Amino acid sequence: MATVKSPIIQRDNFPPNSKQPKVSAVRDFPDGCGSLASSTCQSKCEEGNGTRHIQNASILREVGSLSVPHSKPVRIAANIGLGNVLSGTRKDSCVRRDLLSRGIFVSPFQSRDTNNLNLTVEDKLSRACINYEADAFGMSSSTLIRTEQLKDDKDSRKNVKEALNLFNKILNNLPCGSSGKDYLRAARIFFERGKWVKFPKQSGPIPGVQVGDKFQCRAELKVAGLHHQLCRGIDYMKKDGKILATSVVASGRYQNKLISSGILIYSGEGGNPLVSGSKKPIDQKLKRGNLALMNSKEARSLVRVILRFKISKRCSHIGLSGDKLDETAFVYDGLYFVDKSWQERGRFGKLVFNFRLRRILQQPKLDYRKLMGKLKSSQIKKVVVRVNDISQGKERVPIRLENSLDEEKALSFEYITSTIYPRSFKTILLNCCNCVNKCKDFEICACVLKNGGELPCNSKRHNVTGYPIISECGPSCKCSCVNMVTQNGICFQLEVFKAEPKRWGVRSRSYISKGSFVCEYVGEVLHDKEIQKRINNMYRNHLCEGGCVSLLTYSQVSTIPTDNFTIDATLRGNVGRFVNHSDSPNLRAQCVLQDHSDVKLPHVMLFAIKDIPPKQELTLDYSCTMAKFGF
């Protein structure tokens, strides 16, 4: 086992016990200057054609709160004429220092390299960097370029996407929720299924994963093969009897800092009372992750860096004023190598290991300002109004309402969870089956026989029948089988949102897999004559003012002749009343009998006919329904 002595450095700017800002690790520089920004150019650089100021190029950006950087970014390459330095005609001491500090030796012979003659400034610099990095990792430059090309491998990317899709399906089939525990459970199930084997740990790029890829949780990082640890920040593997770091996650729990020039100061693991498992602060030990990073420095091996973005903002809530909205995203920042390590006293006065990681230059740059902007605008900025649960606790899962366009709240109806039948309707209970436990004997089970001798759903509770009307096992059945899919209520995190010009619409915050039960279309069952009366009187003004009515006629969704009844969800209904029409819908209506046996007035249940990714609008084909009443 390697023993590495590292100097203990007491940094003046971080005295023991001093409060240092929490860092989630974000840096910010525009295209073209990020990887070239110097950590050694302090504040000014003299240039041949005038003095240029390089402001704050070396400032440690404290980025825990994802604040916009203090200084304006600088285009150092353009400002100080790197091309001339590389070709040896202009001696800019600042740039030379910068390149040398990165270990890039600018050879005076480079200018005589005939291959270099037609190269642009950037090409020259890239070439110098590739050669340097290839040397550093004991690879030829062509090896390095080949590994880069792997990232474009379409099949690998497809594989990673499929794996993540499956993970999300599992997650969304869990009994609701996307908490940390659910992520862990979903990851366990994902790997237990055996369809996907764990990627063997490897250092360097992961085929199919590209710089800038976003992940919602650590479990997704594991599924993609980027970082195998679900809790720890440093992942490592054994190679030739030594442990080497393969990836690190800068999540903000330790005092990591990202310097604007692609340098991450990564704090070692252990001894932090803020992290579960460590009760009181102690000196960090040179073992596990810390030892792995130390060995990686020696071996000059590549380390993948994943940054965690956390955006916290108060948003306008109804009922819960000033509620905090936290969104997290893990972003793959690319390959780094460890070039320096030291110990210093951390904020709890104990010794911590620090590792300086440098980003490999020959990688796509991340535009952090753009990324942050995107995250903020897509997740937070737009929320004008949010109601946490329009069902007010009546549904198993809260039904959120989000309006990012104006301040309307769409609450002018009564939320009900079961369909209201007309007074004249006489409930005739379904015949129950006598099965015990599961309905297995399809030749005897009365419920299965009503469905043509087949269970209408599979073990995943997905609807698999082509029957126009299905019978579920009812409340008086003695079995406890899967054939009660629609009786458990809504399972997905449905969200009502303002969808101009259709006004309100519905989407899911979680992934819905094909065949899943989404929700019932709940409302008042009324005769069409009564509906027409309402349209002519009660709804008239409402319609004139551009409002919507929510009607679903039985003749539209059922092939069985009905007695002209319609479900009106305009005044009383559930989330189903917000499902809009589409010619290429992702939901379909299925007639279901569960608590009564009247085939003319079944429950109308909405099932997914496609895999539906989160945030995609849920739609149904109901054009004829609207036509019936002249819309």
Ligand SMILES: C[S@@+](CC[C@H](N)C(=O)[O-])C[C@H]1O[C@@H](n2cnc3c(N)ncnc32)[C@H](O)[C@@H]1O
């Ligand atoms: C069941 S409601 C759907 C929710 C409705 N958008 C709302 O804001 O309450 C049906 C009404 O929505 C509107 N709508 C539904 N789908 C639409 C579409 N594709 N284009 C325009 N309007 C639509 C029509 O006014 C229709 O009468």
